[in-house]
Amino acid sequence: METTTGPKGLTRRQLLSRATAAGASFMVGAGFIAAPNGAWAIETIHLTPETFATLTQMARDIYPHDKVGDEFYVAAIKGYDSADAAKGIEAGISALNAAAEGKGFDSYLAVGWERDRVDILRGMEDSAFFQQIRGGLVTGLYNQKAVWPIFGYEGSSFEFGGYIDRGFDDINWL
């Protein structure tokens, strides 16, 4: 995918050779996280790669869409990798990992089943951190134009002349 940037000058093979698995979904290395197949990668500056990977998993667990790739969740949360936000995010992810450990897991990312991760999130859904992440995703995830086609949503239609000749009344199953 081209929606995220990878560390400059690294081939996928080189990149992945520097990374270790974090949970089932991510590879993390020095200053970056990547998809296990190298399909995308993103550098982090203010957040640790492990924190960013955990945050990405948390975002998916809050609004899970199986047809939506991780890169869209990464795009929705990458703004938190900033000097202003990082401290609060690191603290929130620490609390999330502590909650996972409290349920006998090594970390949030080490939890294999979504059901168990959601159970952990339910325990903290009234926290400011959870609400910050959830609230941000409402626009951060669903207002990405690139994500709309996955849901079939067609977006702006004026420039195509509206739908008067493009199926506004084409329903055929009633």
Added chain:
Amino acid sequence: MTAPFDLSDDSVVVIIGTGAGGGVLANELAQKGVSVVALEAGGRYLPQDYVNDEWESFGQLAWTDARTTSGDWRVAKDFSGLPAWIVKAVGGTTTHWAGASLRFQDHEWKAATTYGNVQGANLLDWPIDPREMDDYYTKAEDKLGVTRTGGRPGLPGNNNYKVFEAGAKALGYKTIHTGNMAITSDDGGDRQMCQQTGFCFQGCKWGAKWSSAYTDIPEGEATGNLEVRERAHVARILHNEAGKVTGVEYFDADGSLQMQKARVVCVAGNSFESPRMLLNSASSMFPDGLANTSGQVGRNYMRHMTGSVYATFEEPVRMWRGTTMAGIIQDEARHDPSRGFVGGYELETLALGLPFMAAFLDPGSWGREFTTALDSYENMAGMWIVGEDMPQETNRVTLNYDVTDQHGLPVANVNFSDHPNDVAMRNHAYQQGVAVYEAVGATRVMPTPPYPSTHNLGTNRMSANARDGVVNAHGQTHDIANLFVSDGSQFTTGAAENPTLTIVALAIRQADFIAGELSRGNI
């Protein structure tokens, strides 16, 4: 004298707000030769400026100045700073409205008489005979170009309507059609025909939907009798020792305080800003705010009993294609207490784009229960419920002195809680809306809570008796003869119908009255 007018010109009528009430009143007075200065808090956006993008458009048009909320309505929890989805722009919320243009039913003008004593409700009859409104409704329908009136054809039904219609027919409903819409349905008129683009809420880029922004306002300006001052945010209305209003103080586009003298002042800033301006204009002579000897300014806030029902199906619907409000079921609009509530409600199709569906379907919800609904977005149909809610004295707009706006003025706090009649009606409507969709094979139904309000009514209500309300049958305040209310805040009760057509009809009627009183030298 022709526009622009001097700040010291005390012969002008100053109208605050340019939406369905203020914009129409401004044009109607200008057509009669009355000099008008319209103060509009927002900027001017026209069809070429509108965007087919929900959040971007919201940023462009919506009133997002600070407000606060209280009460047990869910909006106060989920959208605590955004009690209403209304517009700050020339044309006001007529840029955003969907276009549904329905006349009140006769009995709705006489809610107290018809419904009797409803505990906790502050019901009152309008001091207007329904027959007085017939001609004004016809004038309003002709002005707005309302479909299925005056020989104008109906709009074609889109996919969302076809699902809705099939379910309604299966349920045995009789009055089902594509609505009385202020959207051009043929090539004959001044406005372009609807191109079924969707995005009616974001401003119609074809100008097919009526908005005062590109009809009444430029028509009024063309007379030379109307000056619209954009980005003019009113601070307070001034008066003299005789208790007559004399002018309006406002912050101009540069933030500088200006004062426009006036012979008459008409308030039309929607049901939060209109009472807020009257309350913020308190003086030693009127310590409780202007026109408030009844104590009713800000009270009896109504927002219609609303809610939505969305449903998913096995096959695609693509509800976003075509007019946002594409049809109506009117069978439940009658007053029939055997259903367990007084008053009635309309069911109207409605569609949201994916971004707003994510924000409004079930605010705060998360996890697969929520996301699997959005996964079926393409297969979703939707309807909106709009019914009469009960006026209650404690549902009210007050000044919040702890929070000030960008000009340092106390903001409006909006307190609202449902009346038991509202709850009973909503539950009935949810049940019927769900039945409509289940009748055509819905795989999942979602009774969706009310959004931030677009229908905001009643906070300066009309009454025959000065002790019961703020304005008389002409929207003239009981206390101050040259101060008028010209928007939906003058509604005595809300009726089941979308309010814009009635706001427009009342504005046309009020223009006749003001012009007559001016010529008679009474104001």
